[in-house]
Amino acid sequence: MSGLAVEHLYRYDGPSALVDRDGGSLLRLATSGGSEEHPRFFAGRLRQPRRTAELLRALLRVVQSRWHIPPAMLARIIAQADPVVTCDDASIRFEGVSGCAGAYARVDLLDGALDGETFSRGTTNVDFGPAMAAALAKVRDRDEVDLAVGADAVELARGGETVVERKVPLPVRWLKSFCEVAAIARRLEPVHDVAGIEARRWIRALPKTPAKRPAWVVAAGRGLRLAHREPRGGGVRVAGLSRLRVLEPIVHHARRVRLYGDPATGACAVVLDLQDARFELVLSPEVWRGLSGEGQALEALARREAIAGLLPKVHAALRWEGMIDPAELGRRAGGVDAGDAGDALAALAARGLVGWDLTGGGWFHRELPFDLSLVEKLQPRLKAARKLVTDGKVTLGESGGAGGDDAPVTATVAGSGVEHRVRLGADGARCTCPWFAKHRGDRGPCKHVLATQLLAGGDGDGEEETGA
């Protein structure tokens, strides 16, 4: 692992391929990692092969796109990251994050889109590169196309496939985005719901030149239009409009299109509803901001101390549900209160163990097949906050956090040549550092606030937690 990236080994049992078979073709997706080395999840027929191929290609376009190249990220690093597939009790979900870490896309293939057999459930990586995209471009609706996510050992032996190995440095920024996107998506609220044809017209009318400033999507008649100032209500803020263009090749498939927004963070999402499939696109608040930098998961990570005892139980009670009912989950976890189960899910999301489904408005079980034990340590703000506590640079004010629930907690945090003043009150947190002045909490707490929270919350030793 370098300071910027975590080495990840993709080890496939053969390359993914679209191969001819018995008058039709087979879309064979090779798997790597997860619960087994090469899990086998599904085999069956695609009911609308061309449409599914286009959705997967759109997902790949997101994964391979870099709408912004962070200075510290080498351009070629992330081009090799593969999407992740989850087979749960209701769907097959393909997910990926863009190379710049500012966009997340997911294709959900629901019951009606597939006709086949589910062998097991879980999450894995699928080999899915440009060659696969080129092969998918040739799929036509008249074709009979089978889909196999993973293959059984006999099949592989017969095919004589050679193992495909790729060691890829996955940038921390990218990994964190995958983890934090659930926290961001959970905050999003539905704002617009329009017919597919109207959405198509709106997407086509987007400015062709990259827009410098954010815009707001507002209703216009029965369709949508872009507003260039914040509307009095009912708008979805979108920055980096060019990122929406990835929807152009697939929006005509959509029956309905829903837009989600979060006025506080400025993140947004578009969901194409295809009746038996969905395409979900979540965008960061600015094109140069990754979903990883939003800090929405930081408090959940910091809060883990409070619910640490629950996490293993709640985690163990997950059953690859397509939509998790926290109350039911709590019951299964041995009588955990639904609210606490919800908090535990938020903390598990920050570790990549569950995702958020915008359409269902709930969590789904998905365990990212990466080594994420380091993610918490790789949260630079949380790491810096712990160091501040460890180094004794945080001094709580007189109340020391013991002045009752409503009393504000104040602290001074020693910085470079200055002392920052932190106040944690019922109206939120405040700090005198420039970072807080700039973002006012909409990108999560600053390291000084986090450090004060850690100290006031009793995690004063600054020890880093190991393991879930």
Add this chain to the structure above:
Amino acid sequence: MSEASSKRLTELVEAADVDGIVAHVTGLSEPERRALAPAAIAAWKKHRRHDWIEVKKGTFKRDERELAAPIALPAVCTLAELRRLGLDALPGPDTTAKLIADRRPPWVAELVEELLEGGGRRWGAWAIVWELLSGGLIDEPPIQHDGWVAGLVYGFGRSVCGPRLARDRGALADELAEHLELLEPTIWRLFEVEGGGEESLAAHDKYSAKDWTWIEGLATLAERGRLDRSRLIDASLDALERDFAAFRAGWFGRFHERLAPTLDERAERAPRYIDLLASGVKTTVSFALKALEALAKGKRLDGAAFVAGVFPALRAEAKGTVKKALAMLARVAKTEKTLKLEVARAAAPGLSHEAVDVQENALELLEKLGDPADPETAEVVDEMAEHVAASLRKRLAAWRGSGAGGDHGAGGGAPAEPADPAGAVDAGHLRARTASLPEDLVAAAGIPALLDRLDAGELGIERAPFAGHAVPRLDPDATLAPITEVDELIDVAAAALETPEESADDAERVLDALSRLARERPDDLGKRAGPLRKRAQQLLDRHQFGEPFRGHTLTADVAGVVIAWVDRAWPRVAKKEPSKQTAARTLMELLGQRSRAVAARLIAGEAAPLLSAPTHRGGFIAAPSLVERVAALDAAKREADPTDAALALLRLAPDRREAALASAAKLAGELGRAVRYALGGRRGKIGPLAALWCSAARARVPGGDDPTVSATHDGLGPDGARAARYTPAIRARKSGRYTFRWLELAREPSPPAKSDPFAAAPMLHRAGFEDERDAPGGWSIASYRWASLAWPLGREAWAALGAVALAHNLDWGGAEWENRVYLEHLVAPDADLGPMAALLLALGLAAKEPGESGLATDIAIAAIEDGRADGETLGAAMAFLVPTGIVLFARWAKTLAEVARVSPLHAWVIQDAIERALPDDAKESPRDRAALVELLRELAIDAERAITRPGARAFLESLRGSSKAARAARATLAAEGDGAERGRAAMLAALQGRVERAERWARWRGDAG
């Protein structure tokens, strides 16, 4: 021995003896080579930079040691060492290959792999691999490696043929022919590897002479029988099926056509062309259609297969593509009569296209070939019906009706109704709400005129002009709470420093607080404000924000006053104090002048109210607050800062002036008199401070002349004692093929040569075009926003500057992002749309930059809702611009269509505006008339409102012939009806908006029942 050898190598490098180095490292044993590695690496590190040597005074030549330094590396370094140095460190391809051939290390294959992996310098790396291949160090071309394949595109020319000058080498085909045996497998792989950046066939051919393009090269080899022509045709189709990026995919389409497939060859591949209609690449779809068209012309197209596969082409964005697909469907139906119904079914999705003419073509096919009773067709058509253009809805409904016996059920082609029909507005209820509102506000909102028209059964919507003092401006929700505590001050100042673009109001609050709290310096101020002080200095040291108090940026001024507060000393930038005060020429300089005064008071420890601190967002000061501040100043027996005092009067809100005037009776001195005068007090003695009295005049009669002040101070120019009046003109200058146009505003009275450094309003009227564009001053959007708060009631002057700025950059010749700020002020729901604001809006609607035109669209939508804009206002501004040639009708058509589709009210006003904007004769308008005429046609037909304005009819009648515009004009002229139903709905919607606005004002004023 090894030491001597190393020393010798170093000497050879210092002597730049390339041949000597090669000789020195050739034929050595591996241990001998390794012993030389440290010296070789050290020499390379020493000379790797591109140094230039001055050989005689003023003459430089490249340091040849830089070329000699890397020579030994491939002969002595391990692969790991080369990796560390970067493979870019390797010398030229031939030298590298020669030395590697001599050394024959075991890692040649690895080196090849890594050379081809590297980006950026791939053609150079490719050349090394080529040399290794030619020298027999590798057995065969690494064709499995994409880097090798993509590298061939440039690498061949640069390395294989590179040593020869272009004039000495043959065409690409000739050069390729010499190496074809070795290269042919790689050539076939070119159709599988997309490449990127420079390394693609498309990029190469774009910048190459024709005989050196790969298209010509490969096609020529095919003509000579050296490459399999049939395989090339197929390979190009294979590549197109891979959906490469449009730019790169285009090459394969062009290459395919360069091979000129015969009709037989095309017919053989017809299914593949049909499949390509589903390509995600627009140019590929267009290519496939052309190929199929050729087959159709040659009567070799399988109609049934085409009809079955054409659907993807009908959902294309490019209307030319869809129209061509529809035309081919028509051709198929003509030749294969049995397919009529299938063709109609296939054409139906064309109705969903955005372009009306495409929809019309699809409808024509339906009418001609379709069966409305066919359930499959009907399902598609019914789904599209509500999205079809107004001008086609009746036709579509008629067609559907004909098949369904006149009863086609819900949604069956019925004309689309607006999503939010204003007809639902209850007129009686609105009247009742109006009755409970104060009369002056009802009048200011333009309600009586609208009610009169409704009562009389007349159609028409006129804007409510509410300039001056007619309406309240102080929204209680927009109150700026004064900062009262040091910690809050630190917070707000920090936010202003970090987010200046959103902090103009906060900057004012900070200045106000510092001015008032100058003496409140807690003992631990240095500690508490330490982070803020540190940050302020950091920002000043960056220089990009300029100097404090010079009118450069908001950031510099806020940072400057923060430092003055904490240190009680002038801020220092680059160890220097701020430059001396100069007379302000721009609004930002004027604000800087005021910041400097605040800083001076902070350093002196003198607290005083900041007279000009806004009490509300947008720059307004509530009149009673100003009176209190002046009274406090009187009580402290302090003189007012002249800049501050003049600015304060200019910011007076129209609200609560009578009460303020009553409490201002005892204010002392010239300032006290000026305040009373500004608030509408009796005319009395006018004092000597010109800026102060001119501000008082502008506050008293914002849009009119003040003869009393004018009698004493008439020299400040427009918006001094007399209001500015504008005569706009578009000027043009030809330069070669280009004509540059700009807006010139003649002002009355004329601007003086030198402006008063304390008078903000006249600063908006600088003499001379360039000066005028620089009137706000400052270096950033944040500065423009801050400057724009100087005179909240003077929006016409601000809009006039904006019109000049936008007109100058309508086609976005330069990135003038700050121009957007001029438009932003028209967003405010009570910003009046005077002639200059309307002109700015009309220009904004025609702007090329999407941010500007989009914002203008938002403003037009809001202004129509608010009753600020009507067809007359907007139409007049447009009519002025139409004959000047500065605007494009197509841009207006796009933005106005966006506005019109919001509601029937918007559609009504926009139709009105377009009718008024059209000149009597089409010759006096831009040539791209069709789009605007088509929009007018859709609006007129949708509202069932015939064009009645004689000028507009004359314009439409003057469009003759068969052009698109002429056809649209005829259809527009044929529109019938008086628009009564839609007009009444629009008027009720307008009434609703106005009642809501009056109710809002009443709430603000505390008059709400």
